[in-house]
Amino acid sequence: MIAGDRRRPGLPFDLVARVVLMWLGVAILQGLGAGLDVWLGHSAPSLSALAFGVPSQLAASLCAMLLLGRLAFRFFDVEIAGLACLVSALALPLMAVLRPLEANLLAWQAVALLLALNGLMARDARSGGWAIGVALALWLTLSLQGAVLALGVLAVAAGKWLHNRAERGWLVHAAQALAVTAGALFAARSLLGVAPGCDSVGLAHVAALGWVAAVATGVAALEPHPRAFTLGGFAVAIGGAAAIVAGMAPGCSAANSLGFAETHPLWHEGPVFVLQAIGLPVVALVVEASLFGRAHDWLRRWWADYFMLTLLATILAVVDGRAAPAACALAAIPLGWQIREWTRSARNARRSGRRAIALAGVALACAPALPLALVMTATPSVANDLIR
Secondary structure (H helix, E strand, C coil), X not given: CCCCCCXXXXXXXXXXXXXXXXXXXXXXXXXXXXXXXXXXXXXXXXXXXXXXXXXXXXXXXXXXXXXXXXXXXXXXXXXXXXXXXXHHHCCHHHHHHHCCCCCCHHHHHHHHHHHHHHHHCCCCHHHHXXXXXXXXXXXXXXXXXXXXXXXXXXXXXXXXXXXXXXXXXXXXXXXXXXXXXXXXXXXXXXXXCCCCCCCCCCXXXXXXXXXXXHHHHHHHHCCCCCHHHHHHHHHHHHHHHHHHHHHHCCCCCHHHHCCCCCCCCHHHCCHHHHHHHHHHHHHHHHHHHHHHHHCCHHHHHHHHHHHHHHHHHHHHHHHCHHHHHHHHHHHHHHHHHHHHHHHHHHHHCCCHHHHHHHHHHHHHHHCCCHHHHHHHHHCHHHHHHHHC
């Protein structure tokens, strides 16, 4: 049975202590690897990059692990939450963008995704919707590379509305928060003299997001009405947003707005990177299907949504390897649960064959190609060769 068909509040101290200790261990390992890399003459980051990049990357790594731990704890318990963080610490695609050297926008995009997922787990539509909207606005302001996955999160909120009109507030508040926060961030960037390009949120995108928020708010205010009317409202919102972006930013193609202008196909990456980028999410999809079958009511719907987001992230990772960290972050929680199940089976198995199978499953779920992954995560020059 799934531990606790309810959302646990807060983040217990013992879990925070476990996560911080794990984070310190990963940071020390990566720091030693970076020092070895510099000593061998493979890389020599500038002082300015280190001064900004190291604190930024360490903060992103800690935030990602804490958000993962909080999300897993709300599903399960402290043990599984700790195992989920362990999986994330051994996932090369995720750790490669979190290593403490030069600042990497993909690191904070992974944090934004986990923040949005935590928002989806809120009990209240207003607070949850605003957490989702703010997280997605931060994500898209960093780069439009995550636009498709961000749309997937909004689709989950829209699905809540279609399933039950009483839950329409999720999409309404998320759209409002996304529009307001994106507008505020765009204004702040403009005041600082940062000119937006086609790969980041510009005035056209802010106007399109405002249109979506206005349409969603208007359609929600007219409830109750037939589902066809709701779907028509969604179509008007999406079509109008596309028309606004095309009209106000004619020089930016649809590929730019969806983050596909410069893709890095997964098959161009190193073999260990590819193995983990595909292996971890695929195993997680199987686990999520199992969790869906065991769950009931809201938790069953949640795992269906989580499965679709993981599947979308996995497909995007194949098309663009930069989505692999997000796919691995999504995979960490179900893999944490599966590892706990396999370790229990190994302890309780009377036959050595079954025990060996269970332990082999732990090794597969924890990290395919684990020995190489540990070395390559710790050594930045090798990790760079894999990701390029």
